[in-house]
Amino acid sequence: MSTSRLAIHQRLVGRILLLGLLPVTLVVALIVGLNAYRAYSGFVVAIERELAEATRLAAAEVEADNRAIAALVETLGQAQTDGGMFGNRAETLAYLRAILLADPGLQGTYVLYEPNADGNDARALGSSPREALDAKGRFVPYWRRDAAALEGIRLEPTVGMEDFPDYLFYLGPRKVWESTGRREVLFTKPYEYEGVRMIEQTFPLIRDGRFVGIAGADRTLDELGRQLAQSAKRLGGDYFLTTTSIDGIERYIAATTDAGVEKRARLETREVAGTPLASIIAQVPSTSGGVKVFSAKDPVLDEDCFYGVTKTETGDWTLVVRKSGGEALASIWTLVLTDTLTALGGIVVIALLLYLLARGVGRRLQIATEVAERIAQGDLTEQLAIAPAKDESGVLLNAFAVMNQNLAAIARDTRRASIGINSTATELSASAVQQEEVASGLSSSTTEVAAATREIAATGGELLGTLDAIAKSARGAADQASEGRQSVQLMNDAMRRLDEAAQSVGSKLQAMNEKAQGINAIVATITKVADQTNLLSVNAAIEAEKAGELGLGFLVVAREIRRLADQTGEATLDIERVIRQMQSAVSSGVMEMDRFGESLRACVEGGEAVGHRLEGIIKHVEGDTARVGQVTEGMRAQSAGVGQIDEAMRLLQSTAKRSSIVATDMSRASTALQDAIKMLKSAVGSFRLRD
Amino acid sequence: MRVLLFETVHDDGLRRWAISVADIVEILPVVRWRPIVGGPECALGLFERQQTLVPLIDMSMKLGAEPVTPRLGSRIVVVRVATAASTSTLLGLLVESMIGLSSIDFHGSGSHSGFDAHGDSSVGRVTTSEGTTVQLVRVEHVLSESEQAAILPSSTDEAKA
Numbered sequence: 001m002s003t004s005r006l007a008i009h010q011r012l013v014g015r016i017l018l019l020g021l022l023p024v025t026l027v028v029a030l031i032v033g034l035n036a037y038r039a040y041s042g043f044v045v046a047i048e049r050e051l052a053e054a055t056r057l058a059a060a061e062v063e064a065d066n067r068a069i070a071a072l073v074e075t076l077g078q079a080q081t082d083g084g085m086f087g088n089r090a091e092t093l094a095y096l097r098a099i100l101l102a103d104p105g106l107q108g109t110y111v112l113y114e115p116n117a118d119g120n121d122a123r124a125l126g127s128s129p130r131e132a133l134d135a136k137g138r139f140v141p142y143w144r145r146d147a148a149a150l151e152g153i154r155l156e157p158t159v160g161m162e163d164f165p166d167y168l169f170y171l172g173p174r175k176v177w178e179s180t181g182r183r184e185v186l187f188t189k190p191y192e193y194e195g196v197r198m199i200e201q202t203f204p205l206i207r208d209g210r211f212v213g214i215a216g217a218d219r220t221l222d223e224l225g226r227q228l229a230q231s232a233k234r235l236g237g238d239y240f241l242t243t244t245s246i247d248g249i250e251r252y253i254a255a256t257t258d259a260g261v262e263k264r265a266r267l268e269t270r271e272v273a274g275t276p277l278a279s280i281i282a283q284v285p286s287t288s289g290g291v292k293v294f295s296a297k298d299p300v301l302d303e304d305c306f307y308g309v310t311k312t313e314t315g316d317w318t319l320v321v322r323k324s325g326g327e328a329l330a331s332i333w334t335l336v337l338t339d340t341l342t343a344l345g346g347i348v349v350i351a352l353l354l355y356l357l358a359r360g361v362g363r364r365l366q367i368a369t370e371v372a373e374r375i376a377q378g379d380l381t382e383q384l385a386i387a388p389a390k391d392e393s394g395v396l397l398n399a400f401a402v403m404n405q406n407l408a409a410i411a412r413d414t415r416r417a418s419i420g421i422n423s424t425a426t427e428l429s430a431s432a433v434q435q436e437e438v439a440s441g442l443s444s445s446t447t448e449v450a451a452a453t454r455e456i457a458a459t460g461g462e463l464l465g466t467l468d469a470i471a472k473s474a475r476g477a478a479d480q481a482s483e484g485r486q487s488v489q490l491m492n493d494a495m496r497r498l499d500e501a502a503q504s505v506g507s508k509l510q511a512m513n514e515k516a517q518g519i520n521a522i523v524a525t526i527t528k529v530a531d532q533t534n535l536l537s538v539n540a541a542i543e544a545e546k547a548g549e550l551g552l553g554f555l556v557v558a559r560e561i562r563r564l565a566d567q568t569g570e571a572t573l574d575i576e577r578v579i580r581q582m583q584s585a586v587s588s589g590v591m592e593m594d595r596f597g598e599s600l601r602a603c604v605e606g607g608e609a610v611g612h613r614l615e616g617i618i619k620h621v622e623g624d625t626a627r628v629g630q631v632t633e634g635m636r637a638q639s640a641g642v643g644q645i646d647e648a649m650r651l652l653q654s655t656a657k658r659s660s661i662v663a664t665d666m667s668r669a670s671t672a673l674q675d676a677i678k679m680l681k682s683a684v685g686s687f688r689l690r691d
Numbered sequence: 692m693r694v695l696l697f698e699t700v701h702d703d704g705l706r707r708w709a710i711s712v713a714d715i716v717e718i719l720p721v722v723r724w725r726p727i728v729g730g731p732e733c734a735l736g737l738f739e740r741q742q743t744l745v746p747l748i749d750m751s752m753k754l755g756a757e758p759v760t761p762r763l764g765s766r767i768v769v770v771r772v773a774t775a776a777s778t779s780t781l782l783g784l785l786v787e788s789m790i791g792l793s794s795i796d797f798h799g800s801g802s803h804s805g806f807d808a809h810g811d812s813s814v815g816r817v818t819t820s821e822g823t824t825v826q827l828v829r830v831e832h833v834l835s836e837s838e839q840a841a842i843l844p845s846s847t848d849e850a851k852a
Contacts, residue, residue: 527763531763532720538718538792539718541792542695542712542718542792545693546712562791
């Protein structure tokens with residue numbers, strides 16, 4: 001299986017990347033997360049501190065304004081009662097006018113007396129300006145700003161001091177004085193008067209322990225809102241200012257945003273209760289001076305916001321500063337984004353390095369895997385380019401290269417050995433064929449020999465008959481010796497015939513001797529073949545031994561061949577011995593025949609003399625008869641010898657037949673051996689070698 | 692072990708010897724060889740085998756018998772010997788009378804070291820098989836060092852070849 005077919009998570013590159021990148025990514029993510037958390041905590045602390053500071057500063061500005069106006073109003077009141085200005089209406093008017101002109105932050109100034117408090121009401125109707133009096137001459141002057149009037153201000157009488165108790169600007173200080181005995185500036189509820197939203201600060205006038213009126217100044221809520229907007233611009237955030245007046249109802253004084261109240265509706269003068277921010281404003285600390293900072297979900301903006309709330313010392317006003325959490329956290333997000341991008345860059349660099357490392361190792365492993373696969377498929381042709389062994393993978397590749405070379409050497413040796421065995425088997429096969437031919441030649445030779453022996457036997461029989469005839473003739477000669485010379489002539493004729501017959505026997509015997517020599521030559525060939533077969537069988541057995549298990553079957557065949565070769569050798573030895581006996585018998589027969597012929601010739605030559613000496617001839621003839629008997633004996637021996645040859649030939653023929661069968665077996669065995677070699681070759685051939 | 696048995700003719704009769712089949716390359720009939728004069732006495736000469744000249748050693752002389760008289764049972768046993776001078780070379784051993792292959796245990800009961808204390812003798816262990824004593828011939832020690840120098844081709848010869 002090739003590595004390229006593996007899924008990425010199974011490959012070395014994938015695993016190294018996974019094992020290397022996963023922990024790094026986790027650690028980096030943890031660090032970035034912790035950093036972000038720490039930065040967030042720090043930012044929350046910082047933003048709360050900043051918010052507290054902003055709240056404190058804005059509150060301080062409001063407080064400063066409140067103190068200034070409280071001091072102004074108190075001075076105005078004390079100028080009446082303690083400064084001796086009470087009852088001096090003209091001076092009071094001028095004073096009020098001067099104050100209003102001097103302080104652009106004021107909307108109006110006024111001093112209001114109780115009915116006839118100075119005892120001049122009736123008189124005043126004639127002298128004082130009417131704008132400072134009510135219908136009965138009560139001193140109720142109110143200097144207020146009017147853009148259309150000369151100098152931007154005008155005087156008018158104050159109305160409704162007792163008519164609208166809930167305004168409290170007049171009755172409030174009196175109520176406080178009468179209930180507590182304290183002379184203090186009272187900050188009234190915000191309200192709208194003739195299109196102008198304002199708030200009043202009033203101070204009770206007390207003469208001889210009696211309430212005689214008030215002094216006061218107005219501020220427009222627009223002016224307070226402007227000042228608050230300046231704080232907001234400088235310090236950031238949204239600002240809300242509320243007051244709880246003497247009637248116990250909390251109302252908005254100013255705000256830098258509408259705080260969720262329906263559009264266009266002015267927030268100023270509205271009651272806090274029922275507006276969305278009521279719950280936030282209620283968090284204000286009960287004691288003045290302290291700042292409470294907290295975060296909560298803003299009901300208007302619908303997001304987490306930070307709030308700072310405090311109370312002013314003068315006027316007891318509540319200041320709320322709101323900062324959006326989103327804005328505050330924007331910088332934290334920037335930090336987290338920067339951290340994350342840096343970490344991602346680092347991870348990408350690490351991943352790249354890991355990938356390069358894994359790819360290097362992976363490539364060497366892949367080479368090793370491919371080589372192993374090729375070796376598994378039997379391909380040993382690859383000469384592995386051995387990379388310098390810098391690390392373990394290099395050593396592995398080296399080991400592969402050495403293994404490849406060793407395997408190739410083993411396969412090459414085995415192939416060479418199989419070629420050797422194959423040539424032996426081919427030789428063996430050729431020998432078997434040769435042996436088969438020799439066996440068939442042997443068979444035909446033995447048939448020839450058998451024919452020759454039969455011929456010899458026939459000749460022998462003929463010879464015996466001839467000898468019998470000689471004996472008969474000799475006997476007839478002996479019988480006729482006494483009959484005279486005519487008979488001698490007859491005998492001479494007979495002698496001549498006998499000589500011819502004897503010569504014929506001699507030539508036959510010579511032919512037989514030649515045949516016997518031919519047999520000897522054949523027997524020598526058989527002996528040689530048997531010897532070669534023996535040699536071949538031993539060599540085959542040795543090769544079979546070396547071939548190991550594959551040669552076991554052949555080893556048995558080789559042994560059998562050897563045994564048969566030995567038998568063949570023994571049989572040829574027998575044949576050799578028999579032929580030798582036959583040859584000696586034939587030789588003695590020839591010698592006897594020669595001697596017999598010489599005797600006959602001597603007889604013929606001395607026929608005449610013999611005729612004269614018949615007794616002597618008779619004696620000779622008798623001696624010849626004895627000699628014929630000896631020849632006959634020799635012939636008999638020869639006949640028996642021929643019988644033995646015949647028997648030996650039969651044995652030889654059967655041996656030749658068996659040799660032929662064995663040769664066929666051997667041929668079959670060599671085919672089996674060749675098949676085995678073919679198997680061995682194909683086994684070795686599955687290895688591809690570099691030549 | 693599998694061995695090839697052969698006999699030598701001595702004054703007091705026949706003696707039987709064994710050569711390990713593992714050492715044998717081939718068994719040849721007695722071929723004609725070219726006699727070489729001046730060499731060791733036992734070295735008969737050189738004969739050709741597959742176009743290579745192989746030295747022929749008279750094993751009977753080596754084993755203390757009369758020189759071999761080639762006869763029907765005589766054979767040339769071609770063996771591979773590894774020597775100090777050359778890595779591996781062929782040697783022809785002319786044996787008087789080859790018997791055949793047999794399996795003989797030279798380390799079984801009744802065997803003897805054959806007086807070969809140092810393991811460098813040309814003959815090794817002795818044992819009895821089929822009523823006859825058989826001694827193992829160790830082909831790698833058949834030639835003495837001086838004989839090896841004279842007979843076997845040196846590595847320089849091979850390099851020239």
